[in-house]
Amino acid sequence: MRFLHCLLLVFILPTLAFAQTVNITGKVTSTDIGGPLVKASVFLTNSTFGTSTAANGSFTLYDVKPGQYEIVVTFVGYESYHQTILVGAKPINLNIEMHLKNNNLETVNIVRHPFSPENFKMFTKYFLGTSDNAKKCKILNPTDIDLYYHPYEKSLVGRADEFIIIENKSLGYRIKYLLGGFKFDDINQIISYGGQYQFEDLKGSKKQVAAWKKKREDAFYGSSMHFYRSLLGNNLDSAGFVIYQLIRKPNTERPPQVVIVKNIDKFIAQNNIDSANHWKELYNLNRYHETLIKQPLSANDIFRKTDQPGVFGITFPDCLYVVYKRKFDNDGKSMVYRPLNMPNYASTIITLYQPYAFFDTNGVIVSNKATLYEGAWSHDNIADLLPVDYAPGDKK
Numbered sequence: 001m002r003f004l005h006c007l008l009l010v011f012i013l014p015t016l017a018f019a020q021t022v023n024i025t026g027k028v029t030s031t032d033i034g035g036p037l038v039k040a041s042v043f044l045t046n047s048t049f050g051t052s053t054a055a056n057g058s059f060t061l062y063d064v065k066p067g068q069y070e071i072v073v074t075f076v077g078y079e080s081y082h083q084t085i086l087v088g089a090k091p092i093n094l095n096i097e098m099h100l101k102n103n104n105l106e107t108v109n110i111v112r113h114p115f116s117p118e119n120f121k122m123f124t125k126y127f128l129g130t131s132d133n134a135k136k137c138k139i140l141n142p143t144d145i146d147l148y149y150h151p152y153e154k155s156l157v158g159r160a161d162e163f164i165i166i167e168n169k170s171l172g173y174r175i176k177y178l179l180g181g182f183k184f185d186d187i188n189q190i191i192s193y194g195g196q197y198q199f200e201d202l203k204g205s206k207k208q209v210a211a212w213k214k215k216r217e218d219a220f221y222g223s224s225m226h227f228y229r230s231l232l233g234n235n236l237d238s239a240g241f242v243i244y245q246l247i248r249k250p251n252t253e254r255p256p257q258v259v260i261v262k263n264i265d266k267f268i269a270q271n272n273i274d275s276a277n278h279w280k281e282l283y284n285l286n287r288y289h290e291t292l293i294k295q296p297l298s299a300n301d302i303f304r305k306t307d308q309p310g311v312f313g314i315t316f317p318d319c320l321y322v323v324y325k326r327k328f329d330n331d332g333k334s335m336v337y338r339p340l341n342m343p344n345y346a347s348t349i350i351t352l353y354q355p356y357a358f359f360d361t362n363g364v365i366v367s368n369k370a371t372l373y374e375g376a377w378s379h380d381n382i383a384d385l386l387p388v389d390y391a392p393g394d395k396k
Contacts, residue, residue, distance in 0.1 A: 021063040022087060024049075026094035028057045028073055037098055040075040045196040046364070048387045065389050066310055067362035072196050077101060082196075086310050086360075112146050119147040122156050126184045126191045128166075129381030133219065136170035137383040145179065154186040154261065160195075167202070168383060171219060172212030174200040175382070187261045190372075191381075199387040217392050219384045222324040222346055224377045228363035232312060234299050240326040243297045246319040246337070246349060248288040255282060290337040292321055304356070311366065313356045320350040322377075329376065336375035346376040362388040 024044075028037045036057025043050030047069065049061045066087050071094070073081040078098045085092060120142050128134045139145075147158040160179040167174055177197040184191050204212065220226055222240070230239035254260075260283045267276035302320065304313035314320075327346040336349050350371055357370035365371060 020089070021065055022089065022091045024061040024064055024071070024085070024087070024092045024094070026059055026092075026096055028053045028059065028075075028081075028096045028098060030078070030100070031097045032100045037075050037078070040073055040078075040098070042071070042073050043198045044069040045072050045198065046070075046388045048199045048201070048389055050198050050200075065362065065391075066360075067364070067388060068311060068360040068366045069388070070196065073098065086308070088309055113148045115143050116147065116149075119149055119156060120145070122149070122184065123147055123158055123182070126156075127182060127193060127382055129379060129383045131379060131381075131384055133168065133170040133215065134381065134383035137166060137168045140165040140167060156182075156184040156186075158182040166382065169202070170212075170383065171215050171386070172202045172204060172208065173387075174202055175385075176200075177382070187258050191378075192369075194368075216386060216390065219380075219386055220390065220392055222327045222376070223380060223384075223386070224348075224365075224373070225363040225386065225388075225390075227322060227324075228359045228365075229361075231299050231303055231314070232359075232361065232363070234303075236299055240324055242323045242325065243302070244295075244321040244323070245293040245297060245317065246321040247291045247293065248319055249290075251286055251288055254285040254287060257287070288337075292337070292339055306358070310361050311358050312360070313358050315352070315356045322348045322350060324348075324376070327376075348373055348375040348377040364388045 026042075028040045028042065029035060030037050036055070037053060038055055038057065040053045040057070040059075041050070042053060042059045042061070044061065044064065049064055049069075051059050051061060053059045064087050066089075068084065068086050071081075071083050071085055073096055075098055077100060079101055081096055081098055083094070083096075085094075123145065124134075124139065128137045128139075141162070141164065144162045145158055145160045145164060147156060149156050158179065159181055160177075163176040163178050165174070166177060175197055178195045179193065180195040182193040202212075226239065227236075227241055230236050230241055236243065260279055263279040264276055264283065267273075267279065297316075297320075302314045302316045304315060306313055323342075324346045325343075329344045329346050336347050338344065338347065350373060352371060354367065354370050356367070357365055358367040359365050
């Protein structure tokens with residue numbers, strides 16, 4: 001995605017004309033044996049599009065919606081193939097060459113840690129989430145995940161060499177997730193992970209399929225995907241979204257989070273209750289002095305076109321406060337700043353790590369490590385995840 005850093009930004013909203021679906025065709029061959037690879041796995045990551053190559057190495061992915069995808073090809077004994085593609089109005093044809101893994105290289109010892117039920121329990125909490133959908137999610141091969149907890153850093157890290165198989169009986173999906181990396185930072189309460197994954201529909205009765213359809217729609221409406229698609233369509237208001245500028249200034253009376261946490265641990269270990277309670281009081285102080293600008297922003301205030309077809313940008317000063325008026329935070333999980341006169345709508349705070357974040361026509365952020373979500377969207381983990389090609393009312 002390196003090209004995204006040099007995109008030309010245009011300060012107007014687009015007139016949208018969504019292209020029809022297109023087919024992606026291609027052929028997978030081996031550079032080492034000089035012939036086609038049969039039954040190689042081909043899929044667009046984060047989507048439901050996937051297939052296997054035929055006897056001559058050819059494949060077709062049918063009816064792909066416009067947007068940016070990563071196509072992944074895997075075959076036993078070969079290095080995985082990854083390529084970012086932008087689907088527009090024209091069919092795409094690819095010639096993919098695969099290379100055998102080089103087993104002659106010096107072996108690199110990668111330490112695998114013993115399986116720990118405690119670490120796995122923590123991992124499922126922050127990877128799958130804690131929503132109602134998460135309660136009906138199950139990882140079928142837990143021992144394939146390598147997890148390690150760093151006591152001093154208070155962080156859980158993980159990775160997997162094989163696909164993690166996740167069965168989501170709430171949304172009706174089977175997910176194959178190749179986990180490139182996972183980290184839960186318990187000090188700052190930040191979860192980060194990434195990888196390639198593919199969705200498959202579970203088979204079920206008509207009653208189950210109807211229930212899955214309803215659950216998928218519930219997961220979509222108010223989500224980040226719904227927001228970015230509404231922003232692209234310039235219909236935030238009719239979709240139920242309101243956006244504001246949130247100004248944050250650090251609370252100078254509150255020490256850094258890592259200092260507070262380390263001192264709490266130190267004084268508890270010393271059985272110094274008074275000092276521990278003092279640092280706990282500091283922990284409970286707000287990290288920021290926050291002011292919500294009462295005048296709502298328009299889509300035009302944050303939306304930018306780019307010179308790359310199908311890729312768009314957002315930019316804003318300070319933080320963006322996104323309110324979805326058709327859902328409520330009834331259990332108080334979001335823990336985000338809220339003015340006293342504002343109803344407890346589901347709200348999310350977006351912080352940009354870069355001047356711009358880029359997203360595609362599917363409503364998916366395509367710039368790596370560009371955004372931080374706090375509030376409602378921060379709880380939408382794997383159990384609430386939808387394929388990038390999902391659309392409400394899909395017959396499938």
